[in-house]
Amino acid sequence: MLTGGVLSLAMCSILGAPKSAWFARSWQSEDGLPNNTVMGLAQTPDGYLWLGTPSGLVRFDGVRFEDFSPTNFVAPPNRGTLAMLLDKKEGLWLAMDRGAVVWLNGRQTQAFTRGLPEAIPSSTAQDAEGALWIGYHGGAVARLQNGVVTNLGLTNGLPEGTGICALAADKKGRIWFAKSGQVGMVCGSQFQTLHRFAPEPARLAAARSGGVWLCAGARLFHIREDGQAQDCGGLTPEVAGTTPNVLIEDHAGAVWIGTSFSGLFRYDKTGFESIRTTHKEILGLTEDREGNLWVGTGGGGLNRIRRRAVELQGSEEGLPFAAVQSICQDAQGTIWAATKNGLLARRVAGQWHEMRGGQNAPTDVTCVAADPNGPVWIGTRRGLFCWQDDHFVEWGDPKGLRGQTLHTLVVSHSGDLWIGEESPQAIQRLRAGQFTTFDIPQDCRVVRAMVEDAAGTVWAGTSKGVLFRIRGDQLAVATPRPPQDLASIRCLYATPDGALWIGYAGWGIGRLKAGHYAEISTEQGLFDNYISHIISDGHGWLWFGADRGIFAVRQDSLEAVAEGRSSRVHSTHYGRGQGMLSLQGNFGDSPDVLCSQDGHLWIPMQTALAMVDPSQLVEQRDPPPVLLDRVVIDGRLVAADTGVLPPLAPVSDLRKAVAPLRLAPGHRRIEFEFAALGFTDPQNIQFRYRLGGLDEDWRESGVTRSASYSRLPAGKYRFQVIACNPSGVWPQSGANLQLIVAPFLWQTWWFRVALLAALSLMLVATVRYVSFRRLHEQLRLLEQQAALHKERARIAKDIHDDLGANLTQIALLGELAQQDRAEPDKSAERVGRISATARQAIRSLDEIVWAVNPRNDTLAHLIDYAAQFALDYLRLAGIRCRLELPEQTPARQLSTDLRHNLFLAIKEALNNIVKHAQANEVWFRARVGAEALEVSIEDNGRGFAGAPDDALADGLRNMRQRLADIGGECRVQSQPGAGTVILLRLPWPADG
Secondary structure, rough: HHHHHHHHHHHHHHHHOOOHHHHHHHHHHHHHOOOOOEEEEEEEEOEEEEEEEEEEEEEEEOEEEEOOHHHHHHOOOOEEEEEEOOOOOOOEEEOOOOOOEEEOOOEEEEOOOOOOOOOOOEEEEOOOOOEEEEEEEOOEEEEOOEEEEEEEHHHEEEEOOOOOOOEEEOOOOEEEEEEEEEEEEEEEEEEEEEEEOOOOOOEEEEOOOEEEEEEEEEEEEEEOOOOOOEEEEEEEOOOOOEEEOOOOOOOOHHHHHHEEOOOEEEEEEEEEEEOOOOOOEEEEEOOOOOOOOOEEEEEOEEEEEEEEEEEOOOOOHHOOOEEEEEEEEEEOOOOOOOOOOOEEEEEEOOEEEOOHHHHHHHHOOEEEEEEEEOOOEEEEEOEEEEEOEEEEEEOOHHHHHHEEEEEEEEEEEOOOOOEEEEEEOEEEEEEEEEEEEEEOOOHOOOEEEEEEEOOEEEEEEOOOOOEEEEEEEEEEOOOOOOOOHOOOOOEEEEOOOOOOOEEEEEEEEEEEOOOEEEEOOOOHOOOOOOEEEEEOOOEEEEEEEEEEEEEEEEEEEEEEHHOOOOOOOEEEEEHHHHHOOOOEEOOOOEEOOOOOOOOEEEEOOOOOOEOOOOOHHOOOOOOOOOOEEEEEEOOOEEEEEEOOOOOOOOOOEEHOOOOEEOOOOOEEEEEEEEEOOOOHHHHHOOOEEEOOOOOOEEEEOOOOOEEEEEEOOOEEEEEEEEEEEOOOOOOOOOOEEEEEEOHHHHHHHHHHHHHHHHHHHHHHHHHHHHHHHHHHHHHHHHHHHHHHHHHHHHHHHHHHHHHHHHHHHHHHHHHHHHHHOOOHHHHHHHHHHHHHHHHHHHHHHHHHHHHHHHHHHHHHHHHHHHHHHHHHHHOOOEEEEEOOOOOOOOOOOOOHHHHHHHHHHHHHHHHHHHHHOOOOEEEEEEOOOEEEEEEEEOOOOOOOOOOOOHHHHHHHHHHHHHHHHHOOOEEEEEEOOOOOEEEEEOOOOOOO
């Protein structure tokens, strides 16, 4: 509500103010200005506008304000900036509210307080040698040069008094002063009075023609170097108690005077003019490089003063109603207008007059059109009228008109009058006093736009969206859009090149030329899709009145898009920046727009009649400079351009960026903020940007002054941004910034090399492992085959040695028994031996089968089988056998080879006892330990002292050899007459 109220008051001030060639555009707190009191103003070489406020220092790019705390460059209690001066070294001098003086140049900050007067600064100036001069409230003056402060006073010729001492440097860099009714120059350190004036508060400004301007109280003087003074007159209107606060001369030689309570004044050779601002107290003035005057006020914010290019005319200028719906200009240059409430007015000597009363005066006027031969035609809701020879004539027989309400009038090049009518709908031509009627379908609705093109063809558009073409006496439907997709036609305009431009409601504009039709809308850069008026200014621009106000586009740019040679147009909008608020085009009847004989464009709007002077809108040829302002990564400021202020660590300085900006690989979002430093028409500056390395082409940013990207892949990038001026001119280059996004660990080259090496090593190790595994498997298979061959050889050997020998013996004994049949006793003996040998063969076969059966490959089977064999074998020999076996044998696997060799060693020991020991009792003991199996065979035989050299010795050697072959050992303990103990020890294999 507050903003709306402010805008309404601003609108009232624009419309209600006395008409002036100048207008003010203001920025206040609701526009982002940190403080509505602006005391110091300066434009630095980079193009930024700097403002001094009671709360700090502010930078302005034409759209955005950026506030900088004073603690960044001066210690408290200094806070407000009272005066600001751009020095010769492109630095910025600030005079602070507590007396401190600060110098900023973007590289360093210097604050000076020691030795300066304890007073409030009032004015500053810089001489040719670069020394800063400061005048204070109370009359003191100080000079600051190379960090040294010199206080100047009465001994230096400074006039007495406690009033402000105003200072200024002329175009030669000499310091002038004004104090206590005296004005003069400073020579060295001495004040020399050149002229005296009434002792009133005064201000000085350099004059381009030499000398200075002096404003003392309400009067302005030009003081020459010889002391001669020219009285230029007093401020108008002159207000009692008016005192000047600030004074400057602009590039055109005009003097601007800001006062304490009377507002802003401008002086040129024609005299004084009061310029309306948002506040009467003027505290600061400066002129930018584009010729705009900037005004700092004491509560009304920041004002920009420009020469007015668009004037809004309403009731103050004599219009009977502000909304005009039809307008034309007659042969004598008089402009006629039909208002929305049905009144008729004409403009004479810059003032509008309502045409009322009198005989046959028309009422309920809808449209007006001028005939180049003199008469003015007036369409109403009850007939056709003509103004000729200074009086109205109700034209002809009313019965000749088909419709009751006239909406369009067109006077053709041949002098015919074309009329668009309603109730019923019809188009009529009036030629030589005769009507020709062109019937149109009644469902086409109202004909509200009509125009004649360069070839003499008449075009008419309806509110339904139907377009008619009339050539000669033939009317045809020429609607370019399909019947199911019609758009209401608000206006028509024909250009000399034969093109017909169509203004639609909601669909932008269409161009019909040589049978080719194209449409242009906001998608191609048009400012608005609801077009009410189209007019050319004769300088290559087409102007449009639309729902969102007035805008212009270069005609060649529109043609390029229509012909497919370009993809976008650049629209220049004229709104608040031209002092126009909440404008909306007024449509419904035609002719609806006018380019008058003096080159002004007259565009009817809902709230006023806009008069545009294109000559005041100088076409800009050079694009504005573009600067990168800030770079923000994941909400954290990492780089900035702070202008004359040194950047705060650890933020990088974008102005001096040489090395690329480096980004961590884990960033989520990067944002770029940029500015184009053009202050004349900043709202019409448009941007393009691209990120080289990611974007293949430029991205259109429009008027948005920022760009953002989500997480960027690792790599090198170059961000570029360019801006076009309001005339649509783009530069070849703009601001740019190099970026390097660091890779994640796994994206680095050395990590990839290491990973490749590791993978290679793993591959080699895997191949080696697989190869070794295969070799081991092959070796195991070979070992298994060798063991199998060995086992088969052993079995063959056992069969051959034991079973084969027994069978051979049986065969020999059988043959001998056959031969001894005659001797029964020998034969019986032979048969007995055959029987014993056969049993031996059976035992040998049983041992062989037991040894090769895999089901017996356990420790329990070995102990049980060996113990049973010992019982049976010794019982046959008549020897008692005592067994000592484990109560529970552990479950342990033993290979066939182990079982076989251990059993043969046990068998050999038992065989030796039977054959050699002469024992009658044997102890067979088996013990299973954690590390080995021990089998002890003890007899009570004769024993022996040493190993005999006979079959017994061979048996012992065989036992030792067998145990050694399977990793065991055989120990023999014997004493003559004390028996023998044979210990067989088999350690468990390492794998179990």
